[in-house]
Amino acid sequence: MPELPEAEVVRRQLQHVLTGAVIERLWIGRTDIVRRGLASRAWFARARIVGVQRHGKSIAVVCERGAETRVALVELGMTGLLLFAPEAVPSARHVHLVMHIAGGPPLRYWNARRFGGVYFLDREAWRAYCRRRFGPDPLTMTEEAFTTLVASGRGRVKPLLMQQRRIAGIGNIYANESLFRAGIHPHAVGRRLSRRRIRGLFDALRRVLKEAIRLGGSSIRNFTAPDGRAGRFQTRHRVYGKAGARCPNGCRATLRRLADDRASFVCPACQTR
Numbered sequence: 038m039p040e041l042p043e044a045e046v047v048r049r050q051l052q053h054v055l056t057g058a059v060i061e062r063l064w065i066g067r068t069d070i071v072r073r074g075l076a077s078r079a080w081f082a083r084a085r086i087v088g089v090q091r092h093g094k095s096i097a098v099v100c101e102r103g104a105e106t107r108v109a110l111v112e113l114g115m116t117g118l119l120l121f122a123p124e125a126v127p128s129a130r131h132v133h134l135v136m137h138i139a140g141g142p143p144l145r146y147w148n149a150r151r152f153g154g155v156y157f158l159d160r161e162a163w164r165a166y167c168r169r170r171f172g173p174d175p176l177t178m179t180e181e182a183f184t185t186l187v188a189s190g191r192g193r194v195k196p197l198l199m200q201q202r203r204i205a206g207i208g209n210i211y212a213n214e215s216l217f218r219a220g221i222h223p224h225a226v227g228r229r230l231s232r233r234r235i236r237g238l239f240d241a242l243r244r245v246l247k248e249a250i251r252l253g254g255s256s257i258r259n260f261t262a263p264d265g266r267a268g269r270f271q272t273r274h275r276v277y278g279k280a281g282a283r284c285p286n287g288c289r290a291t292l293r294r295l296a297d298d299r300a301s302f303v304c305p306a307c308q309t310r
């Protein structure tokens with residue numbers, strides 16, 4: 038599913054193509070894909086797009102009309118895509134919303150599953166939504182804030198990294214990859230980790246996320262960028278989906294999928310609690 042790097046790749050392309058453009062109209066195929074604000078959809082026709090922001094794994098298209106600001110906030114969910122390239126649309130029947138742009142390519146929201154959705158929010162509702170849902174972004178939060186967060190964790194560190202309200206944007210792939218690079222077991226308990234190891238995790242996490250953004254994200258399942266291009270970071274995955282392979286650190290151990298936590302992949306030698 039799209040995580041922070043994939044959402045950031047989407048955001049950058051949308052920002053580049055849409056900033057300054059005027060929305061001609063919105064086509065909504067199935068109204069239940071709009072989770073909030075359906076009645077305000079007419080407002081967006083003739084609104085000007087002033088920028089595109091990312092909150093965790095979510096994308097906010099920021100629009101202005103007169104003195105008013107509203108956003109079309111898109112949750113990509115498990116399989117959601119935002120696409121300009123018509124040839125990249127996997128199947129027309131799962132295109133649920135199309136934003137028609139004056140003098141530009143239409144933006145399609147495609148989603149094969151019901152997870153995800155679109156929220157039409159005014160400025161206040163947008164702020165409240167973000168406050169409720171998203172913790173700090175790992176690319177902009179301080180090392181000190183991250184250390185405090187992890188060091189106060191009473192539970193396992195991996196689920197903590199994936200709690201969007203505590204820190205936004207990390208899912209299973211990037212949690213596995215950064216824990217491996219930091220040499221920390223997914224079941225390690227946050228408050229038992231030394232400050233030094235937590236700082237190492239912060240470095241690993243940021244390095245992984247930045248490299249993934251640079252390579253266009255991970256194209257696991259169906260992910261492509263709005264221009265239709267697939268990401269390449271899946272070729273740099275070291276543990277995710279690699280059970281049975283030799284540890285890439287050269288320690289001679291075999292990578293394992295944890296029996297009681299099937300989403301977690303580890304090197305039993307390199308990753309400790």
Ligand SMILES: [Zn+2]
Nearest residue numbers: 284288304307
């Ligand atoms: Zn190893």
